[in-house]
Amino acid sequence: MRTSMGVSCRCFPSRWLVCLALLAVPAGAGAQDVRRVTTDGQVLAAAAPDALLDSAFRIDIDSITVTLDWYPATGWVDGTATLAFRLRPGQSRAVFNFTPFVTSRSAISRLVLDEYALSPQSDGDVKIITVPGTRQPFIELQHPLDPAVRHTLTVDYRLSVPAVYPRFSSEVNDILGRGNEAVWPTINTPHELARHVVTFRVHDIQTFRFVGSGRSDFTQDGGVQQWVLDTQRDVSSYSVMFVLLPAGDTEYREWLIDGVPVRAVAYTSVNLTEAKARLESWLPELRRRFGPFPALHGLNIFLFSDSGGGMEYYGGTITSLSALRHEVLHGYFGCSVVLRTYPDSWIDEAVTSWFEEIMRGQQHPLLPATYRGNWVGARSPVSVGFSTLAYSDGASIMQAVANRLGGTDRMADFLKYLVQNYTFEPFTTLDFTAYLKDFSGVDMRTQFLEWVYSGLEPSVQTSATAGARAEQKVLDLDPPWVRRRH
Amino acid sequence: MANVRSCAILTVGLLWGLSRTVGAQSPAAPPRAWQVEAVGGMTGLAPNDLNSRVDYDSAFINYLSTAQIQQQHEGEMLKLADANPIAVRMLRRLSRHWSVGAGFAFFTTQQSSSAGASYRYTVIDPRAQEYQREFSQTLSIDPLVLTVRDYLPHGVVRYDMALARRLRIGASLHAGWVLAECQISRTQTTQGGFYPTRRYSQLEMTGSGGGFAADVLLSAHLPVASRFGLIVEGGYALHQVKNVTGAQKTTVQIQDGEATAVELEQVSQIEGRWVNQPVTVQTSSGPWQGSVPAIGTQGTPFTLNLSGWQVRVGVSFGI
Numbered sequence: 075m076r077t078s079m080g081v082s083c084r085c086f087p088s089r090w091l092v093c094l095a096l097l098a099v100p101a102g103a104g105a106q107d108v109r110r111v112t113t114d115g116q117v118l119a120a121a122a123p124d125a126l127l128d129s130a131f132r133i134d135i136d137s138i139t140v141t142l143d144w145y146p147a148t149g150w151v152d153g154t155a156t157l158a159f160r161l162r163p164g165q166s167r168a169v170f171n172f173t174p175f176v177t178s179r180s181a182i183s184r185l186v187l188d189e190y191a192l193s194p195q196s197d198g199d200v201k202i203i204t205v206p207g208t209r210q211p212f213i214e215l216q217h218p219l220d221p222a223v224r225h226t227l228t229v230d231y232r233l234s235v236p237a238v239y240p241r242f243s244s245e246v247n248d249i250l251g252r253g254n255e256a257v258w259p260t261i262n263t264p265h266e267l268a269r270h271v272v273t274f275r276v277h278d279i280q281t282f283r284f285v286g287s288g289r290s291d292f293t294q295d296g297g298v299q300q301w302v303l304d305t306q307r308d309v310s311s312y313s314v315m316f317v318l319l320p321a322g323d324t325e326y327r328e329w330l331i332d333g334v335p336v337r338a339v340a341y342t343s344v345n346l347t348e349a350k351a352r353l354e355s356w357l358p359e360l361r362r363r364f365g366p367f368p369a370l371h372g373l374n375i376f377l378f379s380d381s382g383g384g385m386e387y388y389g390g391t392i393t394s395l396s397a398l399r400h401e402v403l404h405g406y407f408g409c410s411v412v413l414r415t416y417p418d419s420w421i422d423e424a425v426t427s428w429f430e431e432i433m434r435g436q437q438h439p440l441l442p443a444t445y446r447g448n449w450v451g452a453r454s455p456v457s458v459g460f461s462t463l464a465y466s467d468g469a470s471i472m473q474a475v476a477n478r479l480g481g482t483d484r485m486a487d488f489l490k491y492l493v494q495n496y497t498f499e500p501f502t503t504l505d506f507t508a509y510l511k512d513f514s515g516v517d518m519r520t521q522f523l524e525w526v527y528s529g530l531e532p533s534v535q536t537s538a539t540a541g542a543r544a545e546q547k548v549l550d551l552d553p554p555w556v557r558r559r560h
Numbered sequence: 561m562a563n564v565r566s567c568a569i570l571t572v573g574l575l576w577g578l579s580r581t582v583g584a585q586s587p588a589a590p591p592r593a594w595q596v597e598a599v600g601g602m603t604g605l606a607p608n609d610l611n612s613r614v615d616y617d618s619a620f621i622n623y624l625s626t627a628q629i630q631q632q633h634e635g636e637m638l639k640l641a642d643a644n645p646i647a648v649r650m651l652r653r654l655s656r657h658w659s660v661g662a663g664f665a666f667f668t669t670q671q672s673s674s675a676g677a678s679y680r681y682t683v684i685d686p687r688a689q690e691y692q693r694e695f696s697q698t699l700s701i702d703p704l705v706l707t708v709r710d711y712l713p714h715g716v717v718r719y720d721m722a723l724a725r726r727l728r729i730g731a732s733l734h735a736g737w738v739l740a741e742c743q744i745s746r747t748q749t750t751q752g753g754f755y756p757t758r759r760y761s762q763l764e765m766t767g768s769g770g771g772f773a774a775d776v777l778l779s780a781h782l783p784v785a786s787r788f789g790l791i792v793e794g795g796y797a798l799h800q801v802k803n804v805t806g807a808q809k810t811t812v813q814i815q816d817g818e819a820t821a822v823e824l825e826q827v828s829q830i831e832g833r834w835v836n837q838p839v840t841v842q843t844s845s846g847p848w849q850g851s852v853p854a855i856g857t858q859g860t861p862f863t864l865n866l867s868g869w870q871v872r873v874g875v876s877f878g879i
Contacts, residue, residue, distance in 0.1 A: 207818070207820070208818055209818060235691075236684070236686065236691050236692065238684070238686050239686030239687065239691075241686055241687070241691065245689075245690045245691060247690065249755055249817075250755065250756070250817075251817070251818070341687060378687060378688060378689055379687075379688070382688070382689065383689060384689065385689060392689055393689075394689075447823065447824045448821060448822065448823050448824065449819070449823040449824060451821075452815070452819040452820060452821040452822065452823045453817070453818055453819050453820065453823075454818070454820065457817070457818035457819075458817075458818060459756070459816075459817040459818055460817075461814075461816060461817070461819070461823055462755065462757070462816060463814070463823065463824060467824075
């Protein structure tokens with residue numbers, strides 16, 4: 075996301091506060107710590123929060139299939155969503171994030187788990203729970219599930235979107251940590267990747283335009299305009315873009331720029347000629363530096379104004395013209411090279427800010443030698459949002475890495491190495507340093523610990539184990555259809 | 561200032577009445593050669609450069625106050641406006657009308673205040689990146705403490721004369737080198753906005769300096785015993801220190817969003833000359849421009865102005 079916020083320096087030790095927060099995580103973790111190891115045998119930091127993340131997010135989603143019937147005149151959206159998932163290691167009860175369940179539970183009309191109807195209104199079947207370390211609510215299915223098999227959860231619901239203007243679009247805000255859980259049930263964390271197939275059915279007499287994160291097929295079904303959006307691969311749910319707008323208010327262009335198919339929807343007030351010109355210089359630069367544009371379908375954009383911010387999505391962006399380059403670069407870093415947790419997502423913002431601004435001739439001041447930050451360490455791995463210091467201090471950190479590597483070109487080579495080797499392989503902040511060492515031999519782990527972990531190694535193993543023990547106490551609540559494990 | 565004036569009028573009136581009463585009972589005694597005086601009273605103050613911090617903070621807290629949005633306010637930022645000086649001096653009478661002497665005057669005063677505001681509104685823009693954006697912000701400055709101290713060793717020249725049988729009135733010039741100190745202590749918390757930010761900052765500034773100072777006072781002296789008398793005096797004290805130097809320490813802590821601990825703490829310390837740093841606050845009614853005391857930045861020279869009208873009452877002992 076493109077924004078502009080404050081900067082500072084020097085930090086405050088907070089390891090114990092973080093550890094206390096993590097210790098309180100409920101719900102089980104199997105502590106099956108499948109550590110990943112670099113070529114020189116260094117244990118990757120991502121291994122540490124695995125058990126904690128599993129205990130919080132609990133399910134691994136294979137696919138999300140959604141049908142959304144939108145009635146622009148009334149603002150109603152009737153949805154049916156099906157999640158196909160497996161339990162993560164050590165888990166027995168599924169959870170998911172779905173805002174309407176929290177804000178208007180009565181809007182959930184049907185809940186079916188593995189063909190068994192549950193009562194959405196009954197705490198005996200489904201309960202809203204909290205997880206220490208985040209304010210994001212979780213919906214917990216109260217019936218333990220067999221971890222050995224694939225499960226499906228189907229939800230029928232009604233959303234209310236503003237009817238003042240006929241627009242229906244994703245409104246993800248990664249700084250706030252708000253993803254598409256406002257529109258369909260999912261797991262709102264960057265590392266949870268799933269293929270999304272979303273069908274949009276517009277019930278209105280006026281003609282609409284659609285762009286989204288993936289291939290889209292249009293059909294006219296009687297009086298209903300229908301688009302089926304298929305991401306074609308597993309992506310983070312919060313990186314799925316969709317935009318439905320009246321055709322009469324917008325322009326639509328298709329361009330092929332340096333081999334990348336670009337589809338642009340824009341309000342008529344936006345300077346599309348300038349947008350095309352910028353992409354004609356920017357996309358070849360990105361492809362030269364980092365390789366093919368990652369999204370299989372190309373780049374789909376919605377330009378809403380000439381100035382302002384923007385939000386990146388997989389193979390797409392909802393953006394102003396001024397933030398276009400920044401958001402398109404996120405197509406590589408943030409939406410394809412994915413960070414493991416929200417707090418780690420500072421890296422994609424830092425990389426993007428650094429490179430885009432360097433290409434515009436803007437320099438980034440180096441952080442003082444005494445700089446000690448804690449912007450990853452102060453946040454639980456299960457928290458949402460990331461530090462806005464990413465835009466300023468984070469870009470300065472990337473400048474420091476570039477300096478160690480020998481300059482912008484060498485840094486770009488390292489970033490290309492990440493794209494080539496770790497696209498859709500979510501990693502943590504300290505993994506980043508390990509990959510840097512793999513690539514160049516430059517070891518900046520200590521500096522990164524100083525910059526974003528207050529100089530301390532993150533440690534969550536104890537909390538994850540404690541959570542696993544707590545979970546064992548609730549296993550005897552299995553309903554009849556669940557096969558027990560022994 | 562009105563307080564100082566009314567206090568002066570009241571005191572002179574009381575002294576006049578007392579002189580009439582005492583004068584009717586006993587004859588006048590000649591003034592002693594040596595006189596020790598101790599007085600205390602009130603002074604009005606208007607240290608504008610220092611008080612500019614109050615103006616800025618008020619503008620900061622109230623930056624959306626003229627907007628038609630949901631808002632709540634509490635407290636008020638207060639300026640330094642007065643102090644209670646005390647002084648002691650010894651005078652040697654040289655002739656029937658003239659006396660000279662030396663003394664020491666001092667005052668310290670502190671103004672502590674706090675204020676806060678919260679603002680909330682919703683931006684609805686159907687054609688924007690996000691249809692609806694919630695703005696919710698809380699600002700507080702608690703406390704803002706302004707402190708000044710004024711030390712004035714001085715020489716005194718006084719001309720006085722008898723009025724009626726016992727009362728003597730006079731005019732005196734007290735001149736010396738004032739040593740002054742000033743401090744700002746301020747804690748600010750800003751929470752929210754469009755994003756769940758939390759910024760906490762602390763400012764500690766100390767400064768001191770010296771300069772020529774002079775008090776021009778009218779006085780009335782009423783003996784009530786052979787060696788003991790009452791004294792009341794009032795006038796204008798000119799105390800300005802134009803070269804204030806000192807130290808500034810700022811601490812900024814950032815703890816945004818779901819951070820469970822401070823994400824970043826920035827501590828900066830600097831020593832040097834106080835200046836008036838130009839500042840602008842974007843408010844709902846347009847940009848507010850002013851200045852704040854600062855060190856290590858560009859600005860006009862800072863003046864610690866501790867001048868003001870004074871009125872004092874006290875006692876005198878003849879030796």
